[in-house]
Amino acid sequence: MSLKKISKDQPENFEFNDENFKKANIIIKNYPEGKHQSAVMALLYLAQKQNNNWIPLAAIKNIAKFLKMPYIKVYEVATFYSMYNLSPVGNYFIQVCTTTPCMINGAYKLVEACKEKISKNQKELSKDNSCSWIEVECLGACVNAPMIQINDDYFEDLNKEKTIKIIDDILNGKKPKPGSYRGRTNSEPENNRKTLLQNKNA
Ligand code: FES
Numbered sequence: 001m002s003l004k005k006i007s008k009d010q011p012e013n014f015e016f017n018d019e020n021f022k023k024a025n026i027i028i029k030n031y032p033e034g035k036h037q038s039a040v041m042a043l044l045y046l047a048q049k050q051n052n053n054w055i056p057l058a059a060i061k062n063i064a065k066f067l068k069m070p071y072i073k074v075y076e077v078a079t080f081y082s083m084y085n086l087s088p089v090g091n092y093f094i095q096v097c098t099t100t101p102c103m104i105n106g107a108y109k110l111v112e113a114c115k116e117k118i119s120k121n122q123k124e125l126s127k128d129n130s131c132s133w134i135e136v137e138c139l140g141a142c143v144n145a146p147m148i149q150i151n152d153d154y155f156e157d158l159n160k161e162k163t164i165k166i167i168d169d170i171l172n173g174k175k176p177k178p179g180s181y182r183g184r185t186n187s188e189p190e191n192n193r194k195t196l197l198q199n200k201n202a
Contacts, residue, residue, distance in 0.1 A: 007087035014058035037069045054085040092131035095149040101142035113163035143187040153178035
């Protein structure tokens with residue numbers, strides 16, 4: 001199953017719930033009259049969040065109507081960007097960065113953890129349909145490599161064991177804490193160093 005493949009099982013309708021409808025109206029006000037179509041990416045993301053991490057075709061139609069733009073244009077945006085899922089990915093969508101800084105710091109060990117705990121192949125739902133994983137390009141947290149993104153949260157400075165523990169936690173309904181798993185605050189230097197010059201070998 002490719003995540004970019006359109007799901008065969010589609011709901012007949014999609015409407016924004018009250019909260020998201022209000023948010024959508026606030027978002028379009030960020031753009032001048034006649035330019036509301038620029039809100040298409042934000043609205044697709046809102047629809048994806050409301051619909052358990054994936055966008056059904058009915059949501060694409062709904063957004064096209066909302067923004068008064070041709071359906072095909074919204075469809076093109078939804079199918080082009082990797083941040084949009086067009087088939088179910090489960091409650092927890094795990095993205096493993098395997099770009100160079102993460103790769104040389106052990107990203108493929110995190111991939112192994114996903115294979116063992118979720119499914120052998122990326123883009124495939126786990127047995128209980130609760131999550132899936134995928135390899136992605138740099139997520140912009142290279143200083144804390146290797147890392148994964150689960151839904152909206154980053155989990156950083158990982159190794160295989162820590163990744164397994166995080167996945168076990170989410171599979172058991174717990175909420176693991178995002179951030180560094182080597183105790184760093186954000187991306188501060190390790191060992192209390194304040195400047196590179198404090199270290200002889202720097
Ligand atoms: S290379 Fe993994 S976050 Fe940048």
